[in-house]
Amino acid sequence: MAQIKQVGIGRKSTGTIDGITYYQRNGKTFARSVPNMPASVYTSTEARVRQAVFKMVQMHIKYHLRTIRQTVTAKNGSPGNRYYSLNKKGLALALQTLAEQYVDGEDVTITDVEQAISEYAAEHPKSIRIASKSGYGEVFLTGEWPGTITLTAQGGDSTIIVIVAENGSTTTINADGTTTVTSGTTDSTDSTDSIDPTDPTDNTGGSGGNSSTTPGEGD
Numbered sequence: 580m581a582q583i584k585q586v587g588i589g590r591k592s593t594g595t596i597d598g599i600t601y602y603q604r605n606g607k608t609f610a611r612s613v614p615n616m617p618a619s620v621y622t623s624t625e626a627r628v629r630q631a632v633f634k635m636v637q638m639h640i641k642y643h644l645r646t647i648r649q650t651v652t653a654k655n656g657s658p659g660n661r662y663y664s665l666n667k668k669g670l671a672l673a674l675q676t677l678a679e680q681y682v683d684g685e686d687v688t689i690t691d692v693e694q695a696i697s698e699y700a701a702e703h704p705k706s707i708r709i710a711s712k713s714g715y716g717e718v719f720l721t722g723e724w725p726g727t728i729t730l731t732a733q734g735g736d737s738t739i740i741v742i743v744a745e746n747g748s749t750t751t752i753n754a755d756g757t758t759t760v761t762s763g764t765t766d767s768t769d770s771t772d773s774i775d776p777t778d779p780t781d782n783t784g785g786s787g788g789n790s791s792t793t794p795g796e797g798d
Contacts, residue, residue, distance in 0.1 A: 599611070599612060600612075624682060627682045628675070628678045628679055628682050629678075631674075631678035631681045631682055631687075632670075632671050632674045632675065632678045635674045635677065635678060635681075635687065635692045636663065636667075636670050636671075636674065638689050638692050639670065639689075639692050639693065639696060640659050640662060640663060642689055642692075642693070643709075643724060644658075644659055646709075646728070646741060646743050647659055647662045647709075649741045649759075650709060650710035650711070650712055650718070650728055650730065650741055651665075651708075651710065651711050651712060652711065652712050652713040661711065662708075662711075665708045665711055666706075666707045666708060668706075669699070669700075669703065669706035669707045670696065670707065672699065672703075672706075673695050673696045673698075673699030673700070673706075673707070674692065674695055674696070676695070677691060677692065677695045693723075693724065696720070697720070697722055697723045697724070700719075700720040700721055700722060701721060701722045704719055704720075704721040705719055706719070706720075707719060707720040708720075709724070709725075709728060710728055710730055710741075712730055712739070714732060714733060714734070715730040715731060715732055715733060715739065716730070716731050716732075716733055718730065724743065725743065726742070726743050727740060727741070727742050727743065728740070728741040728743060729741075737755075739752065739753055740752040
């Protein structure tokens with residue numbers, strides 16, 4: 580990695596030119612070569628399974644995003660990013676078998692994804708956090724996604740109660756007694772949505788090329 584003191588196209592340049600990627604860090608411009616990855620990195624069975632897992636995680640986070648925004652405190656990004664960071668390992672293990680079935684040619688629906696995660700959470704009740712809000716104790720998934728999530732303050736006895744409604748309005752009863760209602764129609768994925776492994780135009784599938792989109796945060 581080289582630090583660039585002067586770049587002809589601008590001191591704050593970013594992007595890739597002739598295999599060299601320029602990026603900014605702490606006000607300075609750096610450059611690094613783009614790795615030449617073999618095609619097998621993206622086309623092997625293992626790679627396709629990893630991509631399928633990632634797409635299924637996207638489906639899961641998008642389905643619960645309205646609630647996650649109420650129960651997870653973002654650090655260097657969004658609540659969805661933070662949820663993924665906290666639960667990446669658990670979600671991957673929960674969805675591994677389903678991803679393998681998808682790669683073998685089976686369709687996968689959001690119902691399948693939620694069932695796989697729920698069953699894994701029931702067997703591993705400390706693996707998936709559904710609440711990690713600053714100032715409140717963490718809440719773990721222990722089976723199916725609950726209809727009500729209660730956050731208990733780490734100091735004192737105040738609580739926040741989040742009444743979950745993934746396809747309607749999510750009501751939050753705040754610690755100060757006020758009520759917040761979050762509604763909308765674009766934050767959740769309909770339960771009939773599926774990944775079709777036979778459709779080459781299906782952008783929700785996992786058998787395509789590499790993706791850098793953070794799960795759940797593209798809407």
